[in-house]
Amino acid sequence: xxxxxxxxxxxxxxxxxxxxxxxxxxxxxxxxxxxxxxxxxxxxxxxxxxxxxxxxxxxxxxxxxxxxxxxxxxxxxxxxxxxxxxxxxxxxxxxxxxxxxxxxxxxxxxxxxxxxxxxxxxxxxxxxxxxxxxxxxxxxxxxxxxxxxxxxxxxxxxxxxxxxxxxxxxxxxxxxxxxxxxxxxxxxxxxxxxxxxxxxxxxxxxxxxxxxxxxxxxxxxxxxxxxxxxxxxxxxxxxxxxxxxxxxxxxxxxxxxxxxxxxxxxxxxxxxxxxxxxxxxxxxxxxxxxxxxxxxxxxxxxxxxxxxxxxxxxxxxxxxxxxxxxxxxxxxxxxxxxxxxxxxxxxxxxxxxxxxxxxxxxxxxxxxxxxxxxxxxxxxxxxxxxxxxxxxxxxxxxxxxxxxxxxxxxxxxxxxxxxxxxxxxxxxxxxxxxxxxxxxxxxxxxxxxxxxxxxxxxxxxxxxxxxxxxxxxxxxxxxxxxxxxxxxxxxxxxxxxxxxxxxxxxxxxxxxxxxxxxxxxxxxxxxxxxxxxxxxxxxxxxxxxxxxxxxxxxxxxxxxxxxxxxxxxxxxxxxxxxxx
Amino acid sequence: xxxxxxxxxxxxxxxxxxxxxxxxxxxxxxxxxxxxxxxxxxxxxxxxxxxxxxxxxxxxxxxxxxxxxxxxxxxxxxxxxxxxxxxxxxxxxxxxxxxxxxxxxxxxxxxxxxxxxxxxxxxxxxxxxxxxxxxxxxxxxxxxxxxxxxxxxxxxxxxxxxxxxxxxxxxxxxxxxxxxxxxxxxxxxxxxxxxxxxxxxxxxxxxxxxxxxxxxxxxxxxxxxxxxxxxxxxxxxxxxxxxxxxxxxxxxxxxxxxxxxxxxxxxxxxxxxxxxxxxxxxxxxxxxxxxxxxxxxxxxxxxxxxxxxxxxxxxxxxxxxxxxxxxxxxxxxxxxxxxxxxxxxxx
Ligand code: HEM
Ligand code: FES
Numbered sequence: 001x002x003x004x005x006x007x008x009x010x011x012x013x014x015x016x017x018x019x020x021x022x023x024x025x026x027x028x029x030x031x032x033x034x035x036x037x038x039x040x041x042x043x044x045x046x047x048x049x050x051x052x053x054x055x056x057x058x059x060x061x062x063x064x065x066x067x068x069x070x071x072x073x074x075x076x077x078x079x080x081x082x083x084x085x086x087x088x089x090x091x092x093x094x095x096x097x098x099x100x101x102x103x104x105x106x107x108x109x110x111x112x113x114x115x116x117x118x119x120x121x122x123x124x125x126x127x128x129x130x131x132x133x134x135x136x137x138x139x140x141x142x143x144x145x146x147x148x149x150x151x152x153x154x155x156x157x158x159x160x161x162x163x164x165x166x167x168x169x170x171x172x173x174x175x176x177x178x179x180x181x182x183x184x185x186x187x188x189x190x191x192x193x194x195x196x197x198x199x200x201x202x203x204x205x206x207x208x209x210x211x212x213x214x215x216x217x218x219x220x221x222x223x224x225x226x227x228x229x230x231x232x233x234x235x236x237x238x239x240x241x242x243x244x245x246x247x248x249x250x251x252x253x254x255x256x257x258x259x260x261x262x263x264x265x266x267x268x269x270x271x272x273x274x275x276x277x278x279x280x281x282x283x284x285x286x287x288x289x290x291x292x293x294x295x296x297x298x299x300x301x302x303x304x305x306x307x308x309x310x311x312x313x314x315x316x317x318x319x320x321x322x323x324x325x326x327x328x329x330x331x332x333x334x335x336x337x338x339x340x341x342x343x344x345x346x347x348x349x350x351x352x353x354x355x356x357x358x359x360x361x362x363x364x365x366x367x368x369x370x371x372x373x374x375x376x377x378x379x380x381x382x383x384x385x386x387x388x389x390x391x392x393x394x395x396x397x398x399x400x401x402x403x404x405x406x407x408x409x410x411x412x413x414x415x416x417x418x419x420x421x422x423x424x425x426x427x428x429x430x431x432x433x434x435x436x437x438x439x440x441x442x443x444x445x446x447x448x449x450x451x452x453x454x455x456x457x458x459x460x461x462x463x464x465x466x467x468x469x470x471x472x473x474x475x476x477x478x479x480x481x482x483x484x485x486x487x488x489x490x491x492x493x494x495x496x497x498x499x500x501x502x503x504x505x506x507x508x509x510x511x512x513x514x515x516x517x518x519x520x521x522x523x524x525x526x527x528x529x530x531x532x533x534x535x536x537x538x539x540x541x542x543x544x545x546x547x548x549x550x551x552x553x554x555x556x557x558x559x560x561x562x563x564x565x566x567x568x569x570x571x572x573x574x575x576x577x578x579x580x
Numbered sequence: 581x582x583x584x585x586x587x588x589x590x591x592x593x594x595x596x597x598x599x600x601x602x603x604x605x606x607x608x609x610x611x612x613x614x615x616x617x618x619x620x621x622x623x624x625x626x627x628x629x630x631x632x633x634x635x636x637x638x639x640x641x642x643x644x645x646x647x648x649x650x651x652x653x654x655x656x657x658x659x660x661x662x663x664x665x666x667x668x669x670x671x672x673x674x675x676x677x678x679x680x681x682x683x684x685x686x687x688x689x690x691x692x693x694x695x696x697x698x699x700x701x702x703x704x705x706x707x708x709x710x711x712x713x714x715x716x717x718x719x720x721x722x723x724x725x726x727x728x729x730x731x732x733x734x735x736x737x738x739x740x741x742x743x744x745x746x747x748x749x750x751x752x753x754x755x756x757x758x759x760x761x762x763x764x765x766x767x768x769x770x771x772x773x774x775x776x777x778x779x780x781x782x783x784x785x786x787x788x789x790x791x792x793x794x795x796x797x798x799x800x801x802x803x804x805x806x807x808x809x810x811x812x813x814x815x816x817x818x819x820x821x822x823x824x825x826x827x828x829x830x831x832x833x834x835x836x837x838x839x840x841x842x843x844x845x846x847x848x849x850x851x852x853x854x855x856x857x858x859x860x861x862x863x864x865x866x867x868x869x870x871x872x873x874x875x876x877x878x879x880x881x882x883x884x885x886x887x888x889x890x891x892x893x894x895x896x897x898x899x900x901x902x903x904x905x906x907x908x909x910x911x912x913x914x915x916x917x918x919x920x921x922x923x924x925x926x927x
Contacts, residue, residue, distance in 0.1 A: 030598075030599060032599065032695055069813065099643055099663060100663070100667050106664070172858065175857040175920075175921035179921065182924055184923060185764065189766075190753040193753060194755075194766070194816065239603065244699050246699060247602040247694050247696050249692075249695070254690045257682045257686035258687075260679075261685075261686065263679065264678040264680075264682065267679070269672065270672075271675055272672030273672075275665050275669045275671070290822070290859060291801070291852075293861065293873055294873075311875040312891075315887060315893040316893065325924070328893050332891075360701065394873070408889075
């Protein structure tokens with residue numbers, strides 16, 4: 001033991017005597033984490049959030065969240081002598097007069113973009129692999145809340161520098177609040193301390209941005225990770241992996257080194273981006289004033305879909321009896337996002353109700369094995385992407401010389417037509433892949449080698465699957481579930497079934513869910529099929545040993561047979577440990 | 581290097597013990613079988629950590645040595661601030677290398693055999709559940725929560741009402757001026773009055789009708805805006821009063837919101853979009869279309885400012901204008917309808 005280790009052990013003992021920490025550590029250090037590239041998405045989110053906290057804290061030291069008008073005297077010449085809010089002036093100071101300030105600003109902004117992107121893609125991974133199923137529904141809900149908070153964090157941060165773009169975003173936000181029936185007008189006046197833009201909003205949203213939202217995110221991330229810890233990570237199917245174990249690397253040392261190292265990688269990449277790639281050059285936009293706007297202004301990417309909904313919505317408004325309801329704003333900006341996020345949060349429960357599956361799931365689904373879920377996901381993604389097109393309709397129109405009106409009309413139709421088509425398409429693809437899997441299990445996989453049998457027939461050699469692939473494909477057997485039975489309207493004693501209609505709906509939906517599944521073969525059939533394939537592959541060998549093997553090379557594909565080699569193919573096969 | 585086989589004699593996942601190796605096909609790595617490769621990996625990792633130190637030193641040097649306003653030309657990036665570039669690259673490299681080193685170490689030199697840990701069902705053992713229920717029942721019993729009906733009800737009432745002060749306290753987020761009955765009153769009026777001179781935004785110079793050619797466009801505000809703004813210390817008045825003044829041939833005007841609200845083909849419209857409030861300035865003088873850059877609502881200024889496309893539901897409010905004794909453009913009254921986004925009480 002080196003002296004450092006001795007000191008460490010001393011501290012460890014000191015703490016353990018007071019907290020019993022070794023009880024926890026002994027179990028934790030050997031905790032197993034499965035490995036897969038897609039498990040890094042959540043890590044990226046976590047690490048970029050840490051970078052956000054770090055850089056944001058530096059920014060607070062220099063940023064002045066005030067709307068008091070000052071005359072700019074800093075070193076950015078084009079804006080010298082111009083009146084602007086103190087918030088904007090201090091953001092300019094951060095960019096031009098604080099050494100490294102621009103780097104911090106840009107790192108903060110890049111980290112924010114990466115954070116929201118990582119959270120979103122992480123959520124997709126969870127969705128498509130069914131990782132939200134029992135027992136992980138709570139963590140899914142936390143994830144949806146985190147996504148919402150991430151959007152709020154990004155929007156509130158974007159609003160702080162009080163440049164022309166950020167102010168325009170706020171103006172839109174105010175218009176949206178005002179469109180909420182009954183409470184909208186009052187809500188807007190309370191939020192902004194009066195009329196737009198007022199003099200309070202930046203300092204208000206500042207405390208939301210640096211305290212409220214990050215505090216909530218931090219608390220929820222902590223709970224999120226504690227649950228992952230307690231429930232252990234899910235894993236993809238593979239050899240030796242079951243629903244009752246975790247196969248992977250122990251926390252100490254491999255996972256610790258990989259995850260810890262990955263934090264520095266993410267941090268490093270964000271710093272490189274901050275140094276190399278300009279983001280949000282606020283000095284170009286100029287200070288905010290409510291009567292100017294820059295054309296082609298685009299929000300950060302994660303707001304694009306909301307903008308797209310606002311742009312695509314027809315201009316419906318009702319004015320009756322002294323009141324006005326702005327459907328054109330209220331529906332796309334408040335109602336639909338509300339419905340979308342609620343549906344997203346409830347999804348695990350809806351799916352569980354439809355499938356009637358009450359088991360714990362620790363082995364991830366391959367997306368093809370849950371065709372309806374995958375199709376729902378693809379459908380939603382298509383909807384989202386169409387909205388992105390809507391959010392960029394002006395850019396698309398000018399780039400491709402189209403009319404904005406026709407893009408908008410296209411979207412008004414496409415938003416209803418294309419996603420269902422995407423659903424059907426995705427489901428078909430899944431079922432096709434299922435069929436292929438079934439063939440592989442029953443007949444082995446097609447080697448591409450053609451064999452001429454002694455009686456002249458040509459056949460393709462099938463080979464048994466390797467251990468890994470077979471385990472992956474076979475994993476479906478363990479999770480398959482039959483559709484729910486149709487309920488009886490009266491029970492055996494003739495008493496009416498109270499929940500009959502709900503139960504019947506559930507059973508019907510469950511048929512839709514499982515209906516088209518390509519039946520998985522039984523274990524016995526698979527054994528037989530694989531055995532057969534192995535046999536077929538071996539059938540190739542004697543032919544090669546035959547004296548006329550050389551002539552027949554093209555027909556055997558010549559894979560095993562090396563001309564001039566003395567050994568028979570059987571011997572070569574043995575040399576390779578039976579692998580072709 | 582750690583011996584990859586040490587996991588094998590493990591007992592079955594007991595706390596702290598070695599975990600069993602997973603039954604997975606496993607190929608040894610170069611570094612497992614070739615001591616030279618292992619040595620090479622070791623040197624690589626150490627080199628990365630050492631380079632990281634170097635970059636930290638370079639960071640400090642750059643911070644001290646590079647002038648704040650120095651720019652450098654970098655292909656692809658263009659002209660960029662030298663300080664930002666140097667700090668970002670050195671800090672990024674320093675941090676990245678620590679990560680790359682650690683991962684290389686883990687991948688090449690730490691064991692790469694997967695181990696197995698058993699899971700346990702999440703649900704508690706029945707005995708634990710029974711004990712919990714028991715304790716709950718005992719608590720209910722001892723506190724008398726079930727028995728003391730009035731206590732229970734009054735407590736629930738008290739708990740339901742106690743957030744009220746927290747909500748009431750939010751009321752003065754808007755300190756309502758004593759002469760303002762409700763928010764609506766503020767949204768319905770702007771700085772424009774009969775006789776307010778129309779001045780060019782930014783320079784505050786008044787506009788003679790003859791200054792504005794047909795097809796011309798100016799962004800304008802009321803003459804007393806500058807003063808009001810200084811007095812109020814915010815941009816609220818500007819947010820409602822901003823207008824666009826355009827001139828077309830009088831016979832091109834198909835309709836307007838009030839009779840003779842133009843002056844010899846000069847029309848004034850609010851600049852604040854009726855959708856959600858972006859200021860508009862994209863004007864196509866041949867078609868007289870006004871396009872909002874935010875969500876592309878399009879208004880026809882030759883036809884009462886009506887919406888011809890896009891998500892906005894209401895026309896752009898028109899400001900009635902004329903000229904004063906000196907020939908300068910003035911407003912004849914305030915807007916007849918509220919400017920900007922709709923709101924519930926608008927009617
Ligand atoms: C929770 C996730 C967060 C996200 C997604 C986020 C996002 C953003 C964004 C996009 C900006 C605009 C940056 C620019 O281009 O100037 C910003 C500004 C800012 N953020 Fe954050 N932020 C987060 C958390 C924090 C935290 C925790 C702090 C402080 C402890 C913070 C402090 C600041 C400050 C002071 C500014 C204004 C800086 C300036 O405009 O120059 N942020 N944030
Ligand atoms: S604000 Fe003008 S179209 Fe939305």
